[in-house]
Amino acid sequence: MNQFEIWxxxxxxxxPLPRIDWTLMLLISLVCATGLVTLYSAGxxxxxxxxxxxxxxxxxxxxxxxLASTSPTTLRRWTPWVYFGCLLxxxxxxxxxxxxxxxxxxxxxxxxxxxxxxxKLALPMMLAWYFHRRTLPPTWRDLANCAVLVxxxxxxxxxxxxxxxxxxxxxxxxxxxFLAGLSWWRITGILSVCTASVPLVWQFLHEYQKNRVRVLxxxxxxxxxxxxxxxxxxxxxxxxxxxxxxxxxxxxxQLAFLPEKHTDFIFAVFSEEFGWARVALLLTLYLILIGRCxxxxxxxxxxxxxxxxxxxxxxxxxxxxxxGGMIAGVLPVVGVPLPLISYGGxxxxxxxASFGILMSIYGHRQMLAR
Numbered sequence: 001m002n003q004f005e006i007w008x009x010x011x012x013x014x015x016p017l018p019r020i021d022w023t024l025m026l027l028i029s030l031v032c033a034t035g036l037v038t039l040y041s042a043g044x045x046x047x048x049x050x051x052x053x054x055x056x057x058x059x060x061x062x063x064x065x066x067l068a069s070t071s072p073t074t075l076r077r078w079t080p081w082v083y084f085g086c087l088l089x090x091x092x093x094x095x096x097x098x099x100x101x102x103x104x105x106x107x108x109x110x111x112x113x114x115x116x117x118x119x120k121l122a123l124p125m126m127l128a129w130y131f132h133r134r135t136l137p138p139t140w141r142d143l144a145n146c147a148v149l150v151x152x153x154x155x156x157x158x159x160x161x162x163x164x165x166x167x168x169x170x171x172x173x174x175x176x177x178f179l180a181g182l183s184w185w186r187i188t189g190i191l192s193v194c195t196a197s198v199p200l201v202w203q204f205l206h207e208y209q210k211n212r213v214r215v216l217x218x219x220x221x222x223x224x225x226x227x228x229x230x231x232x233x234x235x236x237x238x239x240x241x242x243x244x245x246x247x248x249x250x251x252x253x254q255l256a257f258l259p260e261k262h263t264d265f266i267f268a269v270f271s272e273e274f275g276w277a278r279v280a281l282l283l284t285l286y287l288i289l290i291g292r293c294x295x296x297x298x299x300x301x302x303x304x305x306x307x308x309x310x311x312x313x314x315x316x317x318x319x320x321x322x323x324g325g326m327i328a329g330v331l332p333v334v335g336v337p338l339p340l341i342s343y344g345g346x347x348x349x350x351x352x353a354s355f356g357i358l359m360s361i362y363g364h365r366q367m368l369a370r
Contacts, residue, residue, distance in 0.1 A: 019068050019360055019362070020363075021296065021358075021359050024293070024296070024355060024358070024359065027292060030285055031286070031289065031339070031340045032340050034270075034282060034341060035342070036050050036053060038266055038273075038341060039343055041247050041253065042253060043262055049343050052343075056348045057348060057352070060349040060352030063356060064353060064355050065356065067357050067359075068356045068363065071360065072305045072361050073364075079122075079126055079128075080126065082121075083122045083126040085122075086118050086122040087152065087153060090156040093105070093115055093116075104116065113345065116157045116165045117165075117350045118346070120165075120168060120315065121350055121353060121354055121357070122153075123173050124172045124176050124307075124308055124315070125357075127149060127173055128303070128304045128305075128308040129304060131176070131303060131304075131307055132302070136303070137183060138180050138181070143177070143186075154167075154170045162335070164334030164335045167334070168318065168319070168336065171315060176311045179307050211226045212226070213332050216230070216329070216330075216331070216333075229260075229333050232252055232258050232259065233268040233329065234328065234329045236252035236253065236257075236258050236271060236272040237271040237272065239252065239272055240273065240274070241276065242275050242277055244274040249273060250269060250272035252272055253272060262342070263337055264323070264326070264336070264342065265327055266337075266338055266342045266343070267324060267338045268327045270282065271327070286339075290320075293312065294313045294314075296313075296359075297312075299362060300361050301361075301365035305361035308357065308361065309357070309361045309362070312358060313358070315354075319338070319339045320339060322336045323337065323339075323342075339351055
């Protein structure tokens with residue numbers, strides 16, 4: 001590194017500036033714009049949802065820029081405080097939480113949010129912090145410690161109950177452990193234990209959660225009840241055809257056949273009104289965005305950055321797959337929003353914040369590698 005770059009880095013530390021990756025920024029902007037257009041139609045050609053979501057995007061963009069200007073060293077230093085702070089919030093949700101049929105939201109009077117969404121960031125940060133100073137690949141003792149770090153928040157979220165988010169949090173942690181160099185024979189052993197425990201876990205599921213699995217196998221068994229969501233979603237997806245029915249002209253959407261059309265099932269709205277061709281374009285956009293994130297993770301300057309960035313990128317990929325599988329009827333309905341498309345505040349802000357962390361890791365890679 002020459003003298004000019006050293007002085008520029010010192011100036012940046014005095015006056016921190018966001019380390020913006022403009023390629024990633026462009027991809028994020030395209031997805032967010034697609035989300036706002038789809039929300040306009042899902043909201044009955046009203047700007048109510050569009051305006052509210054735009055405000056949340058503005059808040060998320062602010063968080064992204066702040067995190068992009070923060071060095072990964074500072075993020076790593078604050079990680080334990082963030083993790084245990086999120087655990088405290090989850091405990092408060094268990095005591096004072098609110099929601100429709102589930103205690104998932106924490107109302108602090110001046111703001112209402114879902115702490116479980118923040119834990120999607122806090123957990124991979126904590127595991128990356130744990131592995132940063134340790135020799136990799138992880139030992140059985142490391143895996144036992146990680147099981148505690150993952151298990152506590154997962155159980156707290158599952159108790160709300162929010163099994164879908166709990167599984168996504170567990171997946172974010174699993175990606176960190178996998179990227180830490182876990183051997184394939186250990187992966188096989190862990191997967192075998194998880195598979196064998198499915199009958200036991202089934203006994204602890206709530207009845208509505210069991211019904212979602214049953215309906216996935218046979219939606220027609222309860223077409224006006226538990227199977228309604230999947231059936232109407234599949235009709236919307238299939239009726240869109242190649243080019244769609246046009247913005248605001250989706251019958252399933254506009255005639256209120258499709259439930260939760262602005263949140264969990266907004267992908268079905270997009271499919272019906274824009275058609276398969278544009279669905280392919282949206283999925284391609286997602287893949288390019290995820291590929292860019294993985295490329296940034298591969299060029300991270302230290303272990304903390306590499307593990308955290310890789311986990312955030314793969315978690316984003318899982319969100320897209322789970323929501324897409326849900327509206328196509330190949331996965332159970334678990335309430336997972338489509339990233340940056342579905343209406344939702346905490347989810348949108350936390351996703352944009354994760355991109356800020358990615359930009360920070362990539363932008364500071366040279367100094368960390370020294």
